[in-house]
Amino acid sequence: MSSNSRNATPILEARGISKFYGAVTALQNIDFHIAKGEVLGVVGDNGAGKSTLMKVLSGLVIPSEGTLLLEGKEVKFNSPRDSRKLGIEMVYQDLALAGNMPIYENIFLGREVTRSIGGLKLLNKNLQRKMAEEHLSRLKIHVKSVNQNVEDLSGGQRQAVAIARATAFNAKIVIMDEPTAALAIKEVGKVLDLVRSLKEHGVSVIIISHRMDDIFYSCDRVMAVYQGTNFAESAVPETTRNEVIGWIMGTKGNTERLAHDTVDTGNAH
Ligand SMILES: Nc1ncnc2c1ncn2[C@@H]1O[C@H](COP(=O)(O)OP(=O)(O)OP(=O)(O)O)[C@@H](O)[C@H]1O
Ligand SMILES: [Mg+2]
Incomplete structure (x- = not known):
């Protein structure tokens, strides 16, 4: 887990990213x-700049x-099509x-599977x-039928x-921007289990969330964005909810002020 991130070349890395919108600094270095x-x-x-960084x-x-x-290897993306490739x-x-379209069509939206018959696709x-x-x-997602329309789910x-x-x-x-924000508790668990199952398949997952439960249940590492900066980060087992x-x-540091349970206050980053 954390040793993984320390030893190997990161699958994805960003260095010195800033984003300015006129006078607004959305991301700073x-x-x-x-x-x-x-x-x-x-x-x-x-x-804080979370969505902008993910975008x-x-x-x-x-x-x-x-x-x-x-x-x-350095890459340049001009659109989501570039990164998707x-x-x-x-x-x-x-x-x-x-x-208003069935599940299976949504899964293939924009990337339809075609067959050629007499030169016609x-x-x-x-x-x-x-x-x-x-x-x-494969992902252990249960639906009645892939023919169901998405609006009925x-x-x-x-x-x-x-x-x-x-x-x-x-x-x-896979980058997920607040995947649990609009969900009932029962459904949150299923989405977080899905995140774990992606990890088991070797997929890297970035998950934005305001819910500490999500972070501490499903993440290996947590990073805090504050006013457009990478303010702090830690392996999840090495931090606490209050510190985050x-x-x-x-x-x-100085987490005592916020602590309701035991917090290692010597743990300033
Ligand atoms: N297209 C844009 N034009 C101008 N300002 C923008 C634009 N997109 C984002 N911003 C500004 O950049 C800053 C960061 O926005 P961002 O959406 O990344 O925040 P966030 O951390 O995702 O917040 P939230 O938790 O509310 O989703 C904000 O001040 C926002 O107003
Ligand atoms: Mg956002």
């Missing part, structure tokens, strides 16, 4: 890294400064699913259904379909 198969939690207050990693936002390295997928908070719906079923069962099932969509094409890195909550508010 951020360094970032994630290892293969690592689950990284990203926390921070509203407006830089997925090519939706082009940074004003800084470089990205994929498996040690290299195995980076982002699940956006609004999920971007088509409600035809959508191969039966093959799509079969591939969607196999993929969902629960919030958690929709989130699962969005994650299935992001991972259907051999993604190496302090980082979100821009305080380090």
